Amino acid sequence: MAAPQIEKLLIVQDRDATLQKTEQELARLPRERAALDAKITAETENIENARAALKAKELARKEIDSEVKIQEVAIQKFRTLQLEVKKNEEYRALTQQIDQAEASIATLEEQEIQLLLEIDTEQEAFEAAKTEIDARIELQKHSISQLQERETNLKASLDAARAALDEARAEVDSDYLQHYDRVRKLSKRPPYVARIENHICSGCHLRVSNEVAQAIRDPREPHFCDQCGRLVYL
Ligand SMILES: [Zn+2]
Structure with missing residues (x-):
């Protein structure tokens, strides 16, 4: 279960895609x-x-x-x-x-x-x-x-x-929104909010560091893939 802010950002991302x-x-x-x-x-x-x-x-x-x-x-x-x-x-x-x-x-x-x-x-x-x-x-x-x-x-x-x-x-809280908008601008293609599975970022398909893999368990803060900069969640 992703953090509540991430859940909300996933809805934003989905509707963003529809609009695009x-x-x-x-x-x-x-x-x-x-x-x-x-x-x-x-x-x-x-x-x-x-x-x-x-x-x-x-x-x-x-x-x-x-x-x-x-x-x-x-x-x-x-x-x-x-x-x-x-x-x-x-x-x-x-x-x-x-x-x-x-x-x-x-x-x-x-x-x-x-x-x-x-x-x-x-x-x-x-x-x-x-x-x-x-x-x-x-x-x-x-x-x-x-x-x-x-x-x-x-x-x-x-x-x-x-x-x-x-x-x-x-x-969505404004700081999460700002992160989302920044990632969206930088990333060439969706997703902007990517799931981590088996240490692999589903946005760039590269392995994230152990620090990120650990930190991602804390739902109180936003986390980022240290390879592509996307917002990531577990
Ligand atoms: Zn990545």
Whole structure:
């Protein structure tokens, strides 16, 4: 049975650990949130890039369309001119221009068919990818709302943990509390109040001196591990 002050410090240590765990968990949340936000941004960018690529092809198709119209108007004009010219070579020259315009219309139309096929394939791929990406974004948004819920719960736990720790600290004599706070600051990890078993400190796992092993039987004073400086008890 440990000394009463040690018993009380063990409760302080326990609540301290709970508070620390809650604080650490809360501190991790912003990074988790940032990672989820980054994923959503990347997914959205993927969709936007695919959409932009499709739009560019649609635009190219429209340009071909208007180029075809220009050629058709030109052919119309050459035909009208053909009705007016008197000389044979002028007539032939216009026929040649009409042939050229018709040839470029044929080329343009081939390009357009190729483009339409590409647009069709890409449109299909885009729709399929978008459905998947939208589903993933939905999942990420769900994770974000879970994260927010966890944050709310943790903040509530944090207040409760602080109150519980304060309550436990109020029970301990001030000199023991000062020792505890000093050890807590110096030790890299808990426990700050460590049990001695078979002369071994459970904080640093080293053997304490015979003096400490003897003195520890006196419950009226605080005792310390002469290896690591932790508060120790039997
Ligand atoms: Zn120790």
